[in-house]
Amino acid sequence: MSSQPIIEARNVDKFYGNFHALKDVSISVHHGERVVVCGPSGSGKSTLIRCFNALENHSSGTLVVDGIEVFEGSKDVRKLRQEVGMVFQQFNLFPHLTVLENLMIGPMKVRKVSREQAEETARKYLDRVHIPEQAEKYPAQLSGGQQQRVAIARSLCMETRIMLFDEPTSALDPEMINEVLDVMVELAETGMTMVVVTHEMGFARKVADTMVFMEEGRIVEVAPPEQFFTAPSSERCRMFLAQILEH
Amino acid sequence: MRSFINRMRWPDYLIVAMLIAFFGYIWFTIEGTLNYKWRWELIPGYIIGYHTGREAYFANILLQGLAATIRISIYASILAVILGTILGVARCSQNLTIRMLARTYLELLRNIPPVVVVFIFFFFLSQQLIDALDLARWSRNIARQEDIWLWELFFGDMRRFPSIISGVIVLALFESAFVGEIVRAGIQSIPRGQREAARSIGMSRIQELRYIVLPQAMKRVVPPLANQFISLIKDSSIISLISVQELTYKTVELVASSRMIFEAWITTAAFYFLVCFGLSRLFSRLERKREGQA
Numbered sequence: 001m002s003s004q005p006i007i008e009a010r011n012v013d014k015f016y017g018n019f020h021a022l023k024d025v026s027i028s029v030h031h032g033e034r035v036v037v038c039g040p041s042g043s044g045k046s047t048l049i050r051c052f053n054a055l056e057n058h059s060s061g062t063l064v065v066d067g068i069e070v071f072e073g074s075k076d077v078r079k080l081r082q083e084v085g086m087v088f089q090q091f092n093l094f095p096h097l098t099v100l101e102n103l104m105i106g107p108m109k110v111r112k113v114s115r116e117q118a119e120e121t122a123r124k125y126l127d128r129v130h131i132p133e134q135a136e137k138y139p140a141q142l143s144g145g146q147q148q149r150v151a152i153a154r155s156l157c158m159e160t161r162i163m164l165f166d167e168p169t170s171a172l173d174p175e176m177i178n179e180v181l182d183v184m185v186e187l188a189e190t191g192m193t194m195v196v197v198t199h200e201m202g203f204a205r206k207v208a209d210t211m212v213f214m215e216e217g218r219i220v221e222v223a224p225p226e227q228f229f230t231a232p233s234s235e236r237c238r239m240f241l242a243q244i245l246e247h
Numbered sequence: 248m249r250s251f252i253n254r255m256r257w258p259d260y261l262i263v264a265m266l267i268a269f270f271g272y273i274w275f276t277i278e279g280t281l282n283y284k285w286r287w288e289l290i291p292g293y294i295i296g297y298h299t300g301r302e303a304y305f306a307n308i309l310l311q312g313l314a315a316t317i318r319i320s321i322y323a324s325i326l327a328v329i330l331g332t333i334l335g336v337a338r339c340s341q342n343l344t345i346r347m348l349a350r351t352y353l354e355l356l357r358n359i360p361p362v363v364v365v366f367i368f369f370f371f372l373s374q375q376l377i378d379a380l381d382l383a384r385w386s387r388n389i390a391r392q393e394d395i396w397l398w399e400l401f402f403g404d405m406r407r408f409p410s411i412i413s414g415v416i417v418l419a420l421f422e423s424a425f426v427g428e429i430v431r432a433g434i435q436s437i438p439r440g441q442r443e444a445a446r447s448i449g450m451s452r453i454q455e456l457r458y459i460v461l462p463q464a465m466k467r468v469v470p471p472l473a474n475q476f477i478s479l480i481k482d483s484s485i486i487s488l489i490s491v492q493e494l495t496y497k498t499v500e501l502v503a504s505s506r507m508i509f510e511a512w513i514t515t516a517a518f519y520f521l522v523c524f525g526l527s528r529l530f531s532r533l534e535r536k537r538e539g540q541a
Contacts, residue, residue, distance in 0.1 A: 055443055082449040092444035096462050105458055106448035151444075158448055 006031045006162060006193055007052060012061035014047055014217075021047045022058065023217040029162075029210075034194045036204040036225075039214035040240060045197040048214070049164045052195065053084040066161060082110060085155030089167040091147045093139035099126070099150050100135040103157045111158070118157075125153040129183050145176030149183050156187075163187065165196040199244055205229065213237045283509065290510050293501055309511075312497030313518050315403050319414050319493055320480045326419035327479065328472065331426025332465075336456065338431040349427065356424040361485055368420050369489040373413035382409045407492055414483075414491035422479050429471045433464035473530040477523050484519070494518060 005028035014022035022044050029035050037045045050056040052065055057072040064070070068080045094102050103122035107113040113121070126132045129149035131142075139147055148168055155163060165184065169177045181203045188194060188207040198204065204211060204225060211228035213221040213236075221228065221237045232238050277283060296307035306314065337349035356364060377383065386408035389398055395405060402408055437460050445455040487496035498515040502508050 053447055055447065078449050078451060081447055084447075086444075086447035088440060088444065090440050092438075092440035094441065094444070094459055094463075096466065106450070109454050109458060110449040154444075154448065 004031075005029060006033075006066055007195070008062075008064045009048075009051075010062045012048075012051065012058045012063055014044075014051065014056065015059045021217050022051070025061070025217070025219055027212065027219060027222070029193065029195060032191050032193055033209045034188050034207050035196070035210045035212060036208040037195065037197045037212045037214060038199060038201075038204070038240075038244075039220075042216075043214040044217040045214050046166050047217075049086075049166055049195055049197055052162075052164055053081050053086055055086070078110075082158060083161045085158060085160035085163045087148070087151050087155055087163065087165045087168050089170050091139070091144070091151045091171070093147055093151055093154070095139050097138075098135070099131075099137055099139065099142070102139065102150060103154050106154065106158050121157050121159075122153070125156045126150075128156065128186070129153045130179075143176060144172045145179045148172065148176075148180045152180075152183055152187070162193045162195070165194065165198065167197050167199075169198065169200055201229070201241075201245060213240065215240075285510065286507055287510055289505070289507065290514050293505075293511075294514075308497045308501055309494070309514060309518070311403070312492065312494035312515075313522075315411065315491070315497075316480065316483055316493040316495075317522070318401070318403065319411060319418065319486070319491065320476070320483050322415045323418035323422065323483070324476050324479050326415060327422040327426050327475075330419060330423035332430050332461075334423055334427030335430025335434060336461075338427060339434050341452065353424045353427060356421065361421060361482065362488060364421055365417050365485050365488060368417040369413060372420070373416040376416065377409045377413055382412060404492075410489075410491050413489065414486040414493065417486055417489065418479065418483055422475065422482065425475055425478075426472065429468050429475060430464065432471075433468035434460055436467055437463050470530070470534050473534075474527070477526050477530075480523055480526075481519065 007027070007029040009025055009027050012022055012025045013020070025044075025048060027035075027048075037048065039045050047056055051058045051063060051070070054070050054074070054077045058070075062069065065080055066083045068074075068076045068083075070077070070080060074080075093099075094105070097105060100119065100122055103125065104115070104118040107118040107121060108115060123132065123135065126135055129152055131146055131149055134142060134146060134150070139150065142150065152163075152168075168184070169180050172180065177200070181200060184194075184196070184203065185207055194207075196203075196208075208225045211221070211223055211225050212219060213228075213232070213234070215236055220234050221232055223232070228237075229241065232241060290309075293307045294309045296305050297303075298305055334349050334352065337345050338353070340346050340349075359367075386405050389395060389408075390405035398405055402411055441459055441463070442455055445459040450458070483493060484495035487493060487499065490496065494515055498511050501511045505511070
């Protein structure tokens with residue numbers, strides 16, 4: 001881990017109208033670090049990582065991602081997004097394109113890579129997520145787990161340096177969760193910088209370098225997993241863990 | 248049809264009987280007071296005429312008018328879809344000025360009667376355009392040439408070319424506002440997640456629109472666009488007011504010269520009905536087929 005953080009948020013606030021979604025949030029993520037963010041719904045986890053690739057604009061504070069300062073109206077937003085991949089809860093694959101085209105359109109149109117090269121990259125990453133045989137199908141023909149793996153491959157095809165996951169398994173049937181988590185564990189093993197919003201604590205234990213607990217727009221606890229799961233310092237965090245670990 | 252008759256109950260028979268009595272009475276009044284002489288036998292001759300000198304059949308004014316109406320409707324709807332797409336995209340623009348301009352255009356067209364709109368477009372726009380491009384002389388030159396069947400297939404009588412073009416422009420400008428609203432609805436029906444996914448792989452707004460949003464939106468708006476096309480055919484009768492020689496204009500001419508008021512207008516009504524109803528059946532069948540595949 002280098003000392004220079006790849007994501008650095010300082011005193012970030014975010015308002016939706018009168019609603020205070022993020023309250024004075026400061027966090028830094030280092031190169032190659034895997035951060036898992038958890039917390040009850042409405043605690044601002046998704047808002048936080050959506051700020052990281054400027055899908056939401058924070059209201060005040062400073063946010064620097066991969067050396068680019070993020071602010072509303074910044075001209076560097078597209079450059080930033082090419083380095084930061086995002087995987088959504090609802091997959092958001094492009095339904096009018098085949099799996100292969102879903103993977104190729106970013107590199108071809110944004111990075112201006114040739115069709116041949118884009119296809120080669122696409123097939124490489126489809127292999128990586130274990131569904132090379134689905135290349136010619138349309139998203140609607142795939143299961144949820146397969147769709148989410150395509151979505152991960154789509155982000156990987158952009159050769160991003162950071163991957164953000166916004167509750168990637170929450171919309172999946174239980175039997176499909178593991179196939180997606182397995183892919184994410186493998187990705188973590190390649191040394192990718194990852195920020196994952198999830199309630200999958202098994203996954204968190206396995207890959208996280210740092211656990212973050214959020215509540216009501218605040219970061220309540222930041223700790224390495226051993227400490228986080230065995231001796232969380234805040235009462236609220238202890239209760240939350242007790243609730244979700246019971247199942 | 249048989250099942251329909253089987254399902255008739257006594258109130259249905261009563262209603263039918265009352266309708267027959269009502270229209271019979273009207274018929275009787277017309278026959279008695281108007282002293283109108285029906286000459287239905289002449290109508291087919293105005294659809295397809297027979298030239299005794301050349302000993303050949305030719306498309307007479309009603310069929311010419313129908314052909315012109317169909318041509319104009321096709322060209323106008325192509326143009327209207329292009330303009331309407333631009334308008335629909337403008338309505339969803341980030342830029343307030345662009346959005347307001349598109350909105351203004353739409354609200355103006357929505358709140359001014361079509362006939363007035365047609366006159367304004369005609370005098371202020373299409374006529375100036377035609378004069379500026381000197382289309383009249385250009386088309387007269389073509390009309391003088393020989394072997395111009397291809398031109399005539401697409402545009403009919405080339406001497407009337409400028410009037411057809413102005414009809415197409417006026418109609419397209421008028422309909423583009425409604426096409427624009429359909430396209431806007433289509434764009435807005437695409438889930439937010441699609442735009443976010445496009446943006447998160449680094450696409451610009453234009454790329455997002457071109458590769459992700461519009462292809463999906465256009466697929467969704469095909470059925471309402473098809474219906475708008477049918478409306479356009481009906482609306483095309485308005486441009487007879489600016490002397491575009493389409494079906495309605497030709498019917499007015501025929502009525503003026505032959506005095507066959509009822510026959511001519513009923514025939515024209517039947518033409519419009521057949522074209523529009525036929526298309527509407529065709530479109531709904533195609534749509535059902537498409538849904539079956541999806």
